[in-house]
Amino acid sequence: MDKDISQAVIGRLPRYLRYLGELKDKNVERISSSELSVLMKVTASQIRQDLNNFGGFGQQGYGYNVDYLYSEISKILGLEHQYNFIIIGAGNLGKALGGYLNFEKRGFILKGMFDKDPALIGTEVRDVKVMPMDDLPAFIRSNDIDIAVLTIPKEGAVLVAKVLVENGIKAIWNFAHVDLDVPEYVQVENVHLSDSLMKLSYNISSYMENNK
Amino acid sequence: MDKDISQAVIGRLPRYLRYLGELKDKNVERISSSELSVLMKVTASQIRQDLNNFGGFGQQGYGYNVDYLYSEISKILGLEHQYNFIIIGAGNLGKALGGYLNFEKRGFILKGMFDKDPALIGTEVRDVKVMPMDDLPAFIRSNDIDIAVLTIPKEGAVLVAKVLVENGIKAIWNFAHVDLDVPEYVQVENVHLSDSLMKLSYNISSYMENNK
DNA sequence: AGATTTCTGTTAAATTCTTGTCAATTACAG
DNA sequence: CTGTAATTGACAAGAATTTAACAGAAATCT
Numbered sequence: 001m002d003k004d005i006s007q008a009v010i011g012r013l014p015r016y017l018r019y020l021g022e023l024k025d026k027n028v029e030r031i032s033s034s035e036l037s038v039l040m041k042v043t044a045s046q047i048r049q050d051l052n053n054f055g056g057f058g059q060q061g062y063g064y065n066v067d068y069l070y071s072e073i074s075k076i077l078g079l080e081h082q083y084n085f086i087i088i089g090a091g092n093l094g095k096a097l098g099g100y101l102n103f104e105k106r107g108f109i110l111k112g113m114f115d116k117d118p119a120l121i122g123t124e125v126r127d128v129k130v131m132p133m134d135d136l137p138a139f140i141r142s143n144d145i146d147i148a149v150l151t152i153p154k155e156g157a158v159l160v161a162k163v164l165v166e167n168g169i170k171a172i173w174n175f176a177h178v179d180l181d182v183p184e185y186v187q188v189e190n191v192h193l194s195d196s197l198m199k200l201s202y203n204i205s206s207y208m209e210n211n212k
Numbered sequence: 213m214d215k216d217i218s219q220a221v222i223g224r225l226p227r228y229l230r231y232l233g234e235l236k237d238k239n240v241e242r243i244s245s246s247e248l249s250v251l252m253k254v255t256a257s258q259i260r261q262d263l264n265n266f267g268g269f270g271q272q273g274y275g276y277n278v279d280y281l282y283s284e285i286s287k288i289l290g291l292e293h294q295y296n297f298i299i300i301g302a303g304n305l306g307k308a309l310g311g312y313l314n315f316e317k318r319g320f321i322l323k324g325m326f327d328k329d330p331a332l333i334g335t336e337v338r339d340v341k342v343m344p345m346d347d348l349p350a351f352i353r354s355n356d357i358d359i360a361v362l363t364i365p366k367e368g369a370v371l372v373a374k375v376l377v378e379n380g381i382k383a384i385w386n387f388a389h390v391d392l393d394v395p396e397y398v399q400v401e402n403v404h405l406s407d408s409l410m411k412l413s414y415n416i417s418s419y420m421e422n423n424k
Numbered sequence: 425a426g427a428t429t430t431c432t433g434t435t436a437a438a439t440t441c442t443t444g445t446c447a448a449t450t451a452c453a454g
Numbered sequence: 455c456t457g458t459a460a461t462t463g464a465c466a467a468g469a470a471t472t473t474a475a476c477a478g479a480a481a482t483c484t
Binding site: 018201 | 226320358401
Binding site: 032033034044048049051052056058059060061062063064 | 459460461462463464
């Protein structure tokens with residue numbers, strides 16, 4: 001159906017959604033691309049171009065209806081679906097992600113947590129119990145799990161990803177510092193925190209270089 | 213000194229560094245752009261082009277020396293510096309980041325943690341005590357803090373960022389779900405986790421659309 | 425030592441992404 | 455109800471990024 005939309009465009013949609021959400025909260029009814037461009041510090045042209053990848057949501061002389069645009073972008077992002085997810089790795093990061101109530105609001109439902117550490121098994125995050133890794137395959141199958149969040153060290157991640165794929169996971173949100181090799185029908189989104197920190201490091205030291 | 217290197221290139225350097233680190237661990241001495249391109253699933257051309265932004269690290273007929281290239285990229289990324297950092301927000305995410313020993317290895321030294329919740333004050337992460345927010349300004353100044361990690365809800369983040377800037381912070385690693393407005397001499401790296409999750413959601417639902 | 429292969433750095437071409445422009449449509453004021 | 459201002463969607467122009475091509479330098483083979 002869709003031709004393909006570049007990941008650059010997709011990457012900007014959540015930010016549009018965030019600003020539109022704020023406008024909704026302020027009961028703003030309509031907004032033009034140029035007003036929005038000032039708020040968001042991007043060009044109006046880019047906003048119009050991005051939105052037009054998905055069809056015309058605005059109206060000449062009027063602009064965009066905030067509520068309508070918000071809901072259209074939500075749909076594009078697939079946020080009207082409900083996704084069941086599990087977290088593998090019940091350390092601080094796993095617990096942090098499991099505790100975010102906002103994810104639930106967006107339709108991401110935490111169904112289970114797993115860890116190999118016996119000390120953590122049985123502990124809870126928001127009524128969800130941490131289970132042993134052995135239970136993982138059966139759990140995915142019988143609970144219709146769509147997404148697995150990988151918050152374990154890179155050593156185990158590749159193997160766990162294999163198990164996930166074998167049991168029919170649709171997507172992996174990968175916080176392990178390693179590239180996963182999965183079939184193309186499994187979606188992977190990497191969050192490599194140390195990469196992000198290194199970028200910051202580059203920008204600090206490059207700024208210092210240029211201004212000393 | 214440097215002309216400006218695009219953020220796209222910078223964003224790829226940490227990944228090069230990761231692969232080179234793995235090669236180092238395997239005692240691989242040299243590698244050509246085309247071998248590396250196979251490992252990393254990018255074009256050899258891109259690797260050569262990226263590296264040449266910073267000067268010629270390779271040699272015709274030989275390729276790149278792994279150790280040398282690793283250390284050059286480390287330098288480019290500013291990883292030979294040492295950075296003092298603090299974490300603001302001692303929830304699970306803050307604790308997770310504070311606990312990463314790998315950051316220390318890269319030269320990022322955790323000097324303090326802060327939270328407004330009295331229940332958390334005095335608790336520790338790796339010998340580092342959580343302090344009350346009131347102590348923040350003085351602490352930054354007297355401990356030569358370079359980087360602040362913001363792991364607090366968006367409501368407080370804008371205000372805290374203001375305080376950070378006033379007290380001379382150089383960079384902010386921002387996990388709060390809001391765009392910070394800071395002077396251009398303060399480097400900001402955003403990690404918007406829910407944006408990342410939405411991208412994943414888009415890719416899941418777009419894949420399903422195209423393959424039903 | 426000379427011939428052959430490997431492989432970089434660099435330039436050129438192709439592609440993708442971003443920005444600017446403007447006709448056409450709609451809203452709104454008088 | 456008509457004229458003016460606002461604003462989109464589409465397209466064109468301009469930038470930036472990525473990929474390809476290749477001359478020439480170094481390594482390796484015989």
